[in-house]
Amino acid sequence: MLANGRALAQLCTDDLYEIKLSGPLFLLQDGRWRSLYGLLKANLLFLFNQQSNIGVEAPCIILILEDCYMELCDDNVTKRSYSFHTLSVFRTGRKFLFAANSYRALERWISLLTVSSLEYIAITKQSFLEQLTDVGKKT
Incomplete structure (x- = not known):
């Protein structure tokens, strides 16, 4: 997917897009x-390199979370607790290895990253609409 990096970077300070999660990552x-x-x-x-850089500097990395999945990693192998990676299956095949700073943070990052793709949101919406239609037919 081709994207304008500058336009994407501006989205991080756009109030129209809700912040799902923010915090330290390694x-x-x-x-x-x-x-x-x-x-x-x-x-x-x-x-971002630091939290204070938000709105001041462009992000150092922007990941588009489509066609990828999250997987927990063996902390003994990564030498870092609470580690996980994202793997882009269909497009680039790139893998990014992350670690959170606590178990609670790991849970939050994994759960929200897993459901953030637009494809997942569309499927969930379609399922919800089908359920509403079924309920409407029963009443």
Whole structure:
């Protein structure tokens, strides 16, 4: 998917898009864990070097969470507690290895990242509409 990076970066400060989750995240890059601040809006994960950079600087990384899945990692292998990775299956095949700073944060990141794709939202909406139709037919 081609996207205008500057336009995507502006979405992180746009009040029309609700912040689903924000907080510290660690990203494994070049064999080292990098401390970042993550901001999840819609199906976009914005990563900043620091929380204070939001609205001041462009995010250092923007991930579009489509056609990907989340998977927990073995902390003994990653050498970091509460680790997980995202894997883009169909498009790029890229894998990003993250870690949260607590078990509670890991739960929140995994649960929200898993349901943030537009495809998942469309399927859920369709299922809900079908249920409403069924209920309407019964009454």
